[in-house]
Amino acid sequence: MGEWRRFSLLAATVVAAATAVGCGADAGPSAEPPPGVSVSLQQNRSDVPAHKMQVAVRNDTATPVYFKDVRLLTDSFQETPPQPVDTVLGRTPRTDFPISYGAARCAPTRIPDAEPATVVAHIAVGKGPLHEVRWRIPHPDPLLRQLVNIECGEFLLRRSIDVTFGPAWTRSGRQLRGALRVDLKAGAGQVTIEDIAGTTHYDLRPASGEPKPVAVLTGTRDLPVVVTPSRCDRHAMGEAKQAYLFSLWASAGGTQTYRLIVVPDQRTQRLFESYAMEVCAERR
Known part of the structure; x- marks a missing residue:
């Protein structure tokens, strides 16, 4: 009998035995992980907009291990249900199981440590x-610490400002000109827009071309900006996992600078894509 056939029969036995026992938390008491099987947390670029990460599993043994489901438990993020995976792993240096994670649990005045x-x-x-x-x-896990810093920094900044893409955009040569609307909330004080940045597919910069900081605000204001496509390869839009996750860095009331993710609405996204396709076609 070939090696692959022996593994397949053993894997089928594992799945059959697991199914016979049942599913969920009633399947058996909690135990220590088996020797030679370890996990780590990873995140791919395509995971970011979906609010997901990967549980990377390593099996250094020759014994197959059936995974019914996986989940992440931490006080840093809201709890999510187990993610079904229904997979048998033989020896593997790394196999990723994608899982969703909940919203970060943030403090009202500071970024908490990762739990x-x-x-x-x-x-x-x-x-x-x-x-x-x-x-x-x-502990501390670098990925979780990074995610807490990003999400709670944005949480703190959103208590002072809202940022949206304006409705009016005009093509000027190879540029698309419009504005970011920055709405200051009550008690925000002075807001400094330190920088803005584009995405994997679009460059975003201040129309004024002035050095940083981009603007110092004491009230609601439209910031003129310029958008240009940053890539024109054929499959660019088909792979646009983060094409519309634009970044803005700002501080409010003399606090620390935090990053805010600004996403244009669907109408503006379609406008950007149509504009980019026109510009890219003209370059060929």
């Missing part, structure tokens, strides 16, 4: 029963 995290999964090792295991992620 310890645990990956919880229901697994069956070899011909063993389905049971719950927990991997404690080494």
